Amino acid sequence: MNPHIRRVAVLGAGVMGSAIAALLAGAGLDVLLLDIVPDRLTPEEAARGLTLASREVRNRIAARALEQLRQQQPPPCFDPSDLTWIEVGNLEDDLPRLAACDWVIEAVVERLDVKQDVVARAALHLKPEAVLSTNTSGLSIAAIAEGCPPEVRRRFLGTHFFNPPRYMKLLEIIPGPDTDPAVVARMQAFSAQVLGKGVVIAKDTPNFIANRIGTYALAITLDAMAAFGLAPDEVDDLTGPVMGRPQSATFRTLDLVGIDTYVHVARHMQQALPDPAERAVFAVPAFIEEMVARGWTGEKAGGGFYRRNRETGELEVLDLATWSYRPRRRLSSPVIEAARALPSAADRLRALLQGGDRAADFAWFVLKKVLLYAAEKLPEIADDVAAVDQAMKWGFRWELGPFEMWDALGVTALARRMEAEGERLPQAVAHVASRQPAVFYERGTGGVLRCYTAAGVYRGVEQPPERISLVQLKEAGHLVAGNPGASLVDLGDGVLCLELHAPKQAIGPDVIAMMEQAADEVEARWEALVIGHEGRHFCVGANLMLMLMEAEDENWDEIDAMVRRFQQAVLRLKYLRKPVVAAPFGMTLGGGLEVCFAAARVQAAAEAYLGLVETGVGLIPAGGGTKEMALRAASRIPPGVEVRLDPFLRFAFETVALAKVSTSAQDAKRLGYLRAEDGVTFDRDRLLYDAKQAALGLARSGYRPPRPARIPVGGEPAAAALKVGVADMRLAGRITDHDVKIAHHLIRVMTGGDLPRGTEVPESYLLDLEREAFLSLIGEEKTRQRMRHMLATGKPLRN
Incomplete structure (x- = not known):
């Protein structure tokens, strides 16, 4: 943990500012939350005899924001007690208190003049080593810092948190023209290790990386919907998991974000971009303008593209031809159905690109435009393709980033198809397509992963030393044993890892067999065992389908034997003479939690949702x-x-x-699923590393089983x-x-x-x-x- 950041001030107690404050408090930091002074009393304040000079009145906006955090769902922090670390104040009386802060974050309304004023005033009160940053989704970092003294501009940068800050992994850090590189490195390390963020360094360009590509993808999808004669629910069938994107797809995402917010971002793009052709892409469609005018701005307004039927409780979709809501319908497409059944995003995309119907043609059109745009804008928005890919995966929850898609689908094949359709290839694509192998990512000397850069050369993808990659370890020959459900991987230093990789990491005979083999291996020749992997969720529990099939066939002896065998495997791990450390994250349910119960220690990700369901x-x-x-x-x-x-x-x-089910690892301790001594890791990428260190610590301290x-x-x-x-x-x-x-x-x-x-x-x-x-x-x-x-x-x- 960086010892120099202990106290943080957040200037602006709106939706983003207060949520950032909650995230920081949950990370164990002291937080000062400030907002403007009200210009009038509420009736309740007047009735109590308060005046505009009363401190309670002057702090009202920040105090109300703090109270709203206590009521917010999903919770903005890991435990309700985290909010006690937040103090409130106002931007007139309390700016001198910034002198005690190590980091000051401006998070006021997304207006350049307002941000400039607040940042300039805050700069007058900073201690010499304090960092000052702005949370903006796309305004110029250099412009915001114009009024700051040179010594403050060296410690000024953009820190773009994605909403909601607790749940969205991406943090874009944007240096200004005068920012000291050492400050950037310091904040990058702190944000990853302490806040658990996936940090991407972006350039100071309109909307930075994720919003630049993501907003373009939305704009292209809106145009394509009309061109291909599709409805919003049909588009969502196409632009969700089948294309490697979240279940909320396009229009559910717009409803969640706020349609008015999208309009604001699109208009900012139109104003900020110099190229008229690019600006035209971000023109807001007339039907979006009409929805905003009607107040149909999404979930916060009770309805947008979707709304919940009050009588039936069913989700309905907006019919743009009649401006009325109707039941949702699935898109009928053999190509889509075939793609949907495939396991990986790359496989699904390959199936879509085979074409054959209108749905597949729509998917190809959208994909093609997004891939071309990302490649065209690479030199402008980022230093390398890895930054773009990580931004889209962490910020928009895509399974593959744009350049990972290029590689998965074949750069040369895609380039030829696009050229045949009259598209102009960006310089980066033309360059990569001329090479052998034609890929944006390659393995260099010693198996080091290298990526294509904006300068047209390849360089190593930075991997923090605290990150353990099971994929790379297995490629390097560290696989000890394996079957379709689980593997044993050598983590080094005498620590063995039991990796779960059955579908949804469900526990079935293969996993149980590998649990038994892991116990035998560790007893014989290892120092400790870690149970963990790099999937989306730790474990959803037992293989329910297998259990149901046995029950339908009345194979009661088989069920009894399976349950008995799992019980004994769990007990074996519990009483193993070597320490076992479980590393749960995401959904850790049923049998997955029972495996954790067997561990001598649990090192859980902060975002771990544990439950016996x-x-x-x-x-x-x-x-x-x-x-x-x-x-x-x-x-x-x-x-x-x-x-x-x-x-x-x-x-x-x-x-x-x-x-x-716990709402966090901290909540799991309250429910009794975790013990007080169990550890919590904020940065999911270092979870296996932390679990390994915990296992080694137990082993080296003379571990004795219970x-x-x-x-x-x-x-x-x-x-x-x-x-x-x-x-x-x-x-x-x-x-x-x-x-x-x-x-x-x-x-x-x-x-x-x-x-x-x-x-x-x-x-x-x-x-x-x-x-x-x-x-x-x-x-x-x-x-x-x-x-x-x-x-x-x-x-x-x-x-």
Whole structure:
């Protein structure tokens, strides 16, 4: 962690400013949040006898922003207590307090004159080493800093956070013409290590990198929709995952961002760009202007291209021909259906480019224009193609960046097709197409990844030393063993990694087999084991389809054997004589969390969403999760105190029964999924590194495994108390009869069955109860209905 940044001021408490403040507070920084002084009293303030001179009034705007952060969903910080690190004030009384700050971020309204004024005033109060930055989505960094003294301009730069700052990985850092390169390097390292950001260095050009390419892609898509005679929902079918983009695609994204916001950005592009032909691309279509005039600006206004039907709850789409909303419809296209079934973005794009119908022609047109534009603008907006690709992946959540698409689809083949269609190739494409191999990325000496630069040469893609790439390790011969579901990879220094790579990292026989082999390997010749990988989510749980198929065939012995084998594999890891460290991130559900429960230590990504969610499909956790939650409830009782588990057990029971999922790693500690001593990593790219260091630390400090536990259970009294709560929920209509049945099975396991309070039982006893309950529930038709519904829709069924 950079020791020089401890206190930060954010100037501007609007949507972005307050959200940036929440992010910084969540990273453990002291934050000062300032905004303007109100020019009039509210009726409530007047009634209380306050005046415009009252400090409460003068700080009102920032104070209200802080209060709104407490109510905001999804949460803007990792834990509600993070917000206590934010102090509020105003831009008239509190500017002298900037002298105590290490970093000052201007985040006021996106107007050049206002930003210039605030930045110039802030510059008068900075201490000599403090960094001053502006959060702007596209205004000139040099112009904003014009009024600052030369010594401040050396410490001035753009820091463009993407909204919402907590959840969007991209941070564009934009040096001004006078910015000291050492300041850029310092802020790049701090933003990655402490804030967990993916940092891209951008040039001081209109809208920088991500918004420049992303806004162009939106503009081209709007034009193509009309040209190809498609509707918004049909376009979204084409421009979502099938093209390697997020599920929100084009028009759902516009609704989320705000259609008026898009108009603002597009108009800024028209004003800032010198080329008339390029400016014309960003002309706002008449139907967009009409939507803004009607106030149909997206989700914040209750509707935009989509709205929720108040009676049915179904999402409807705007019919631009009638200006009325209608039910959504899927685009009928064999080409799209074939592409959608393919596993990787590159494969899906290749399928689309085979053509054959209007949908495929639309996809090719949009893709072609975006790829050409990115290549044409490379020298203007970035130093190399890696910066452009990372910006689009981190900022717009594309699976592949534009230049990764060029390589995946074949630069030479694409160039020939485009030239045949009358397109002019950008210099970068013509240059790369003339080489062998014709790629924007290549492997240099020693397997180092190199990328094409704006200068027309190749250079190494910077990889922080704290980043471990399993792909590169395997390419370098570090693969120890593997099967279709998981692999064992040598991380060096005597640490082995169990990498999950089944579809959605679901746990099935292959993964369990590799868990068993990992335990054998580590016991025999390794110092420690790390469980982690580089996918999108850590693990979604057990292979639900496999379990359902066995249940439909009434293969109860097979199900029992699979559950028993998983339980034993988890126990084996828990009592391994060498330390095991799990590195969860993203969705870590069901069996994935049960694997984490087995680890001696968990090193979780800050954005880790952990939960035992089996009740949502009519089951209970049976890989040791139910047992572990009961054990953790019992462990909270101080030594020597009479065993009364009710308060702790009730909390644990409700957490599992309601399938609660943490909103962050910090929240997972509150729910009992993580322990106080478990670590949290903000920068996802260094998660495996941090997990490896934790494993080595345990190994080198003389790690000793825990002794098999005996668990004091709540017994019949605790079970009776919990069942009363369940009955109350059923009477209130909050749960169904089948929910009651699931809850009673869960209660039996967590309280130990028909035993007196305080009876101590071995873990194996509760594991047997888990397995019995699982088998009983999966034999129920209503449970199988829930499983089918989840597999078909991705949503729980309440039956």
